[in-house]
Amino acid sequence: MPTTSENWNPGKAVNRHPEATFEDKERLFLEVKNDPRYEDFLYGCYECGICVSACPSARFYDFSPRVIAQAMAREDVERIYDIITEDIWNCAQCFSCVRCPRQNNPGGLVTILREVSLKNGLQESKDALQGYSRVIYKVMLKGNQVSPDMLQPDFFPDWGPWVQNFSQNMHVWRKAIPMDSIRGLTDVAWRTDRKTLLELYTIWFESGNMDIIKELDESLYDLLTDVMNEELEEG
Amino acid sequence: MTELTTVEQILERKSHPVVRDASVAPTEDMHDRLLELEAKGEIVLQRIKGDYVEFPTKYGRMKKIPIEHTWHHKSCGHCGHIPGYASSILWLHRQFNLDYHDPTDQTSCTGWNYYASAASNAVGQAAVMSRNFAAAYETGYFPLIHCGTSFGHYKEIREQLVHHKDLRDDVRRILDKMGKPLVIPEEIVHYSEWVYAMRDRFAERQLVDMSAITATVHPACHYYKIVAEDAIYDPEIYGGQRTAVVTALLEKLGVNVADYSTWFDCCGFGFRHVLVQRDFTRSYAVLRKIETMINEANPDLTVTHDTGCVTTLDKSQFAAKAHDRKVGVPVLSDAQVAALAMGAHPFRVVQFHWHSTDWRPFLEKLNIPWQKYWDEFQGDLDQIRAGTKSGITWQDADTPIRLAG
Numbered sequence: 316m317p318t319t320s321e322n323w324n325p326g327k328a329v330n331r332h333p334e335a336t337f338e339d340k341e342r343l344f345l346e347v348k349n350d351p352r353y354e355d356f357l358y359g360c361y362e363c364g365i366c367v368s369a370c371p372s373a374r375f376y377d378f379s380p381r382v383i384a385q386a387m388a389r390e391d392v393e394r395i396y397d398i399i400t401e402d403i404w405n406c407a408q409c410f411s412c413v414r415c416p417r418q419n420n421p422g423g424l425v426t427i428l429r430e431v432s433l434k435n436g437l438q439e440s441k442d443a444l445q446g447y448s449r450v451i452y453k454v455m456l457k458g459n460q461v462s463p464d465m466l467q468p469d470f471f472p473d474w475g476p477w478v479q480n481f482s483q484n485m486h487v488w489r490k491a492i493p494m495d496s497i498r499g500l501t502d503v504a505w506r507t508d509r510k511t512l513l514e515l516y517t518i519w520f521e522s523g524n525m526d527i528i529k530e531l532d533e534s535l536y537d538l539l540t541d542v543m544n545e546e547l548e549e550g
Numbered sequence: 551m552t553e554l555t556t557v558e559q560i561l562e563r564k565s566h567p568v569v570r571d572a573s574v575a576p577t578e579d580m581h582d583r584l585l586e587l588e589a590k591g592e593i594v595l596q597r598i599k600g601d602y603v604e605f606p607t608k609y610g611r612m613k614k615i616p617i618e619h620t621w622h623h624k625s626c627g628h629c630g631h632i633p634g635y636a637s638s639i640l641w642l643h644r645q646f647n648l649d650y651h652d653p654t655d656q657t658s659c660t661g662w663n664y665y666a667s668a669a670s671n672a673v674g675q676a677a678v679m680s681r682n683f684a685a686a687y688e689t690g691y692f693p694l695i696h697c698g699t700s701f702g703h704y705k706e707i708r709e710q711l712v713h714h715k716d717l718r719d720d721v722r723r724i725l726d727k728m729g730k731p732l733v734i735p736e737e738i739v740h741y742s743e744w745v746y747a748m749r750d751r752f753a754e755r756q757l758v759d760m761s762a763i764t765a766t767v768h769p770a771c772h773y774y775k776i777v778a779e780d781a782i783y784d785p786e787i788y789g790g791q792r793t794a795v796v797t798a799l800l801e802k803l804g805v806n807v808a809d810y811s812t813w814f815d816c817c818g819f820g821f822r823h824v825l826v827q828r829d830f831t832r833s834y835a836v837l838r839k840i841e842t843m844i845n846e847a848n849p850d851l852t853v854t855h856d857t858g859c860v861t862t863l864d865k866s867q868f869a870a871k872a873h874d875r876k877v878g879v880p881v882l883s884d885a886q887v888a889a890l891a892m893g894a895h896p897f898r899v900v901q902f903h904w905h906s907t908d909w910r911p912f913l914e915k916l917n918i919p920w921q922k923y924w925d926e927f928q929g930d931l932d933q934i935r936a937g938t939k940s941g942i943t944w945q946d947a948d949t950p951i952r953l954a955g
Contacts, residue, residue: 351710351714351716355709355710355713374834375830375833375834407820407821408666410772411771411816413776426664426665429668430670432668433667444822450667450825458657459626459630459658460627460630460662461627461631463631465630466631473828473832474865475868475869475906487931488931489633491897491898491931492633492901492941493637493898494636494640494652496654498942503630504626504628505656507655508655511655514681515681518678521727522671522724523671524674527671528669531667531669
C-alpha cells in the first residue's frame with residue numbers, strides 16, 4: 316500500500332496501474348459496491364485508526380484497514396484498484412478491525428474485494444493463491460480443509476522435528492484416537508458419508524462456486540468437475 | 551474547562567463490573583428476527599430439547615446453552631491436526647453420561663478456505679451451513695460447534711440470511727434439490743460455551759491439582775469479534791469487559807490466570823498465511839503473543855478455544871529458537887485442560903504427542919508422571935503395529951487415570 320505523501324493525499328491517488336483502464340477499475344469497484352453485504356460492512360470512517368491499532372497485518376505489512384474503509388467511503392476508484400491488486404491478500408481475516416466505532420467491517424470489505432478479484436481473474440490474486448490450490452481441491456472434494464497427510468516435512472520444515480516424527484508415525488497414531496469418526500483416517504479429518512459429499516458437490520455447482528474456481532485455476536476446475544460430475548452421475 | 555482524565559481515573563472506572571442492559575442493546579436481537587421468519591414459514595427454527603443453562607452475552611441478552619443431546623459439528627483442524635482437542639470434548643461428555651451424536655453427515659463449514667482464498671461466495675457458504683444444520687435437525691440433536699471459525703462464520707451467515715431475502719431464496723432453491731428445509735437453530739453454540747456451562751461440574755470431579763499452574767488465555771478472534779454481541783460475558787470475569795469463556799473455567803479449576811497486554815491481538819493464523827505464507831504467522835505468534843506472555847506473565851501454559859489458535863501458537867515456536875526468541879510455552883485448549891484436570895489419559899485422550907512445544911515440564915508441574923503414561927501408550931501402539939489391536943477405543947480411554955497420593 317502506498318505510504319508516500321504523494322499517494323496519501325485523499326482523493327488524489329496517482330494512477331499506479333495504467334495497465335488497467337479507469338472504466339475497468341470502476342467496474343470492479345461497482346461490483347464490490349453492489350454486493351448485498353457492502354452496506355452492512357461500511358458506514359463511513361472517522362479516521363480514528365482504532366482498526367489499524369488492532370490489525371495484525373498492519374504491524375507486519377504495509378497494510379491499513381483504515382485506508383480500505385476510507386477509499387471505499389470516498390469511492391476512490393484508483394486507490395481501490397491499488398488495494399485490490401496489492402493489499403487484500405495481506406489481511407489475516409481475524410476481524411479485529413470490527414472494533415470500529417462506526418461499525419465498519421474492513422475485514423468483510425476485504426472478503427468482498429477478494430471475491431471480486433477472483434471472479435474477474437486478476438493475476439495478482441492467482442499469484443497470491445499459488446501453492447494453495449491443493450487445499451481448495453481437498454476442501455471442495457473431501458469436505459475437510461486439512462488432513463493428517465498434509466503434514467509433510469517438506470511443507471512444514473519450520474515446525475521442527477515434530478513433523479518428521481509425526482510423519483513416520485502417522486498411520487499408527489491415527490489408529491490410537493478413541494473417536495470412531497476419526498480413528499485410522501489419514502487423507503481426511505473425519506469420516507464423511509458419500510451422500511453428504513454428493514450434497515456438497517451439488518452446492519458447489521448450484522451456488523456458482525465452480526465459476527469462481529474456473530477463473531482462478533482452469534486445470535483445478537477441470538479436475539474438480541471431472542471427479543464431482545462422475546460421482547454425481549453414479550449417484 | 552474540562553480536566554483531562556487521569557490514568558488512575560480510567561483504571562478506577564475499569565475496576566467496576568460493566569452492567570449490560572439488554573433493553574438498550576445497540577444491536578437487534580437475532581432471536582426476535584428468527585421468530586418472525588419462523589412465523590412467516592420462511593425457516594424451520596430448531597429449538598433446544600432437554601436441559602439448558604442461560605448466560606448473558608455482551609449486551610446483556612440471555613443465551614441458552616444445551617447440556618446434552620448435542621450434534622457435534624467437528625472442526626477440520628481439530629480432527630486433522632489436534633485430535634486430542636476433539637476427543638477431550640467428547641470424553642468430557644462421556645464422563646457425565648451426556649447424550650451426544652458424532653455425525654458423519656457433516657462437512658466442514660469451509661470457512662477456513664473462504665477466509666483464506668475467497669474461492670466461494672455468500673450463497674455457497676450459506677448453503678453449506680444450512681445443509682449441516684438441516685442434517686443436525688434430521689437427527690433431533692442440537693448443533694454444538696467445535697471450531698471458533700465455524701462458530702463466527704455461521705453467526706455472520708445467520709445475519710446475512712435474516713437480512714437478505716434473495717439469499718434465503720437462493721439457499722432454499724439449493725436445499726430443495728436435497729429435500730432439506732432451511733433450518734436455523736435458535737442459538738448458535740460454541741463448545742467453549744458448553745465447557746463454561748459445565749465448569750462447576752468439572753471442578754466437582756477434579757482429580758489433578760492445578761494450583762501450581764500459571765496460565766495465560768488467548769481469546770479466539772472468531773469467537774468474540776465476529777458478531778460480537780453473541781459471546782458470553784460475565785461481570786465476575788474481568789468485570790465483564792472480556793469474554794468469560796476459558797478464563798472462568800481455568801479459575802474454577804484453580805489455575806492462576808495471568809494477564810498480558812496483547813490479549814486482544816490475534817494469534818497470527820491468517821487462514822491463508824498459516825498454510826502458504828508462514829513467515830507472517832510465525833513472527834506474529836512469537837513476537838506479539840508468546841514472547842509478550844513470557845515477558846509479562848511467564849506462564850506454564852497458554853490456553854485458547856479454537857483450532858487455528860492452538861496450532862499457530864504451538865507450532866510457531868520451534869523456528870523462533872533460531873533467532874534466540876523467548877519461547878517454550880505449551881498450548882492447550884480449554885477442553886483439554888478440563889479433561890486433564892478430571893484425569894483424562896494424557897495420550898489416549900488429550901493426545902499430547904500431537905503438540906510440538908515441550909509439554910513435559912507442564913505435566914511434571916502437575917505431578918503427572920507422563921513417562922509412565924507414555925510407556926503405556928507405546929504399548930498400545932506396539933499392539934496396533936503388531937495387528938493385535940485395531941486401535942484405541944473409548945473402552946481404553948474412558949477411565950480416568952489414578953494418580954498416586
